[in-house]
Amino acid sequence: MSQPPLHVKSILVIRRDNIGDLVCTTPLLHALRQTYPAARIDVLANTYNAPVLQEHPDIDHLYAYMKAKHRPEGMSKLKVYLQRLRLLIGLRRTCYDLIILAQSEYQSQAAKFARFLKGQYRLGYVDTSSRSRNLIDLPLQPRNEHTHEAQACLDLMQALGQSHPNLPLSLGLSLSEKFQVQRLRQDWLQAPAKRLVGLHISARLPSQRWPLPHWLALIEQLNDQDPSLHFVLFWSPGTPNHPQHPGDDALAETLLTQSHLPLSGYPTQDLRTLMTGLAAIDLMIMSDGGAMHIAAALGKPMVCFFGESSPQRWHPWMCPHELLQPPSHQIKDVSVEQVLKSLRSLMHKLPSDSAPAAGIVAGND
Numbered sequence: 001m002s003q004p005p006l007h008v009k010s011i012l013v014i015r016r017d018n019i020g021d022l023v024c025t026t027p028l029l030h031a032l033r034q035t036y037p038a039a040r041i042d043v044l045a046n047t048y049n050a051p052v053l054q055e056h057p058d059i060d061h062l063y064a065y066m067k068a069k070h071r072p073e074g075m076s077k078l079k080v081y082l083q084r085l086r087l088l089i090g091l092r093r094t095c096y097d098l099i100i101l102a103q104s105e106y107q108s109q110a111a112k113f114a115r116f117l118k119g120q121y122r123l124g125y126v127d128t129s130s131r132s133r134n135l136i137d138l139p140l141q142p143r144n145e146h147t148h149e150a151q152a153c154l155d156l157m158q159a160l161g162q163s164h165p166n167l168p169l170s171l172g173l174s175l176s177e178k179f180q181v182q183r184l185r186q187d188w189l190q191a192p193a194k195r196l197v198g199l200h201i202s203a204r205l206p207s208q209r210w211p212l213p214h215w216l217a218l219i220e221q222l223n224d225q226d227p228s229l230h231f232v233l234f235w236s237p238g239t240p241n242h243p244q245h246p247g248d249d250a251l252a253e254t255l256l257t258q259s260h261l262p263l264s265g266y267p268t269q270d271l272r273t274l275m276t277g278l279a280a281i282d283l284m285i286m287s288d289g290g291a292m293h294i295a296a297a298l299g300k301p302m303v304c305f306f307g308e309s310s311p312q313r314w315h316p317w318m319c320p321h322e323l324l325q326p327p328s329h330q331i332k333d334v335s336v337e338q339v340l341k342s343l344r345s346l347m348h349k350l351p352s353d354s355a356p357a358a359g360i361v362a363g364n365d
Helices: 019-023 026-035 077-092 108-117 130-135 149-160 175-188 212-225 249-258 271-279 290-297 336-349
Strands: 010-014 040-046 061-065 098-101 121-125 138-140 195-200 229-235 263-267 283-287 302-305 321-324
Touching: 010 026, 010 108, 019 290, 026 040, 026 149, 061 077, 077 108, 098 108, 108 121, 108 130, 121 149, 138 149, 175 271, 195 212, 195 290, 212 229, 212 249, 212 336, 229 249, 229 271, 249 263, 271 290, 283 290, 283 336, 290 302, 302 336, 321 336
Parallel strands: 010 040, 010 098, 040 061, 098 121, 121 138, 195 229, 195 283, 229 263, 283 302, 302 321
Antiparallel strands: none
8 A cells, every 4th residue: 555645736536426426525525625725626527417516616627528328319429438538638648646536435447547547646445356456556445335425435535644524515606606596585485485495306216206196295284384485396307208317397297287386396407507496495305316415515404205225325414304215115105294294303403593494393293
């Protein structure tokens, strides 16, 4: 094992996975900025997840390559691979002092990227193979399977001789996006509305979807308990049979037309739109996924549904929340009554001056 570098002037963090995975890397990015305040800190992500790190205060440059499965219609795989090669050759010329494979376990493709880029030191988790240890100069053994992804990423600092207490997730909004947040709140908080409750209905996996009748019943009962609430419906636009990005236009239209309660629609065509909308909300109800981790990074109290995912590894990090995972691991089996009970429990955990919807506390368990 190599000794940690004493002087680091340039760092590249590689994170190739999904949106939530990249959001869970932000505590590591902040720890790196605290440890190396004058260093150049760059991130290599992919075109699918990279937008969440735009405007992030802890990084200098954000690079994104396209995965073949994310290519737009009409683009060949060859063009995708040529674009990737040009990007990697450009990064190779930078000669980073430190390249960090930011994930909780060894990934051979990320390690191959790091080897091609020829950084002075490569840091990451290894597995039992000798190949992984040969590709990583500053190796760590994988964490326990119950370690949260954000904690596992933050623990990578130990290979640099650093120890950091828990750090929250973080994201950045541009000035224009902050103004948009204010405009959304003004539009949605028309009298008698006083608090905004977000309902995120989209999920990639069928086991992660809560049924339409449950959403309708929940909105009606919450409105009965507190008429000052205004509900905002979040969903991924498009049709459900889209091969890359299944959409929920039909489900959203049904909810918006069947409910005569204070409910606004907010389709999220891209990640920045999603981030802006979530930033305007006081409280969220949603399934586990990338949007949940974005909401956690924005500090939104939430009730979250878990299906097959591990709550220990993927729960909302350092964010007030109530988590519901039925024994069947099918989110459809979560009852409306369980959600209402969780909302009341969540409200009791929050300071009285920050409770998003005090009226929800009313009622018996």
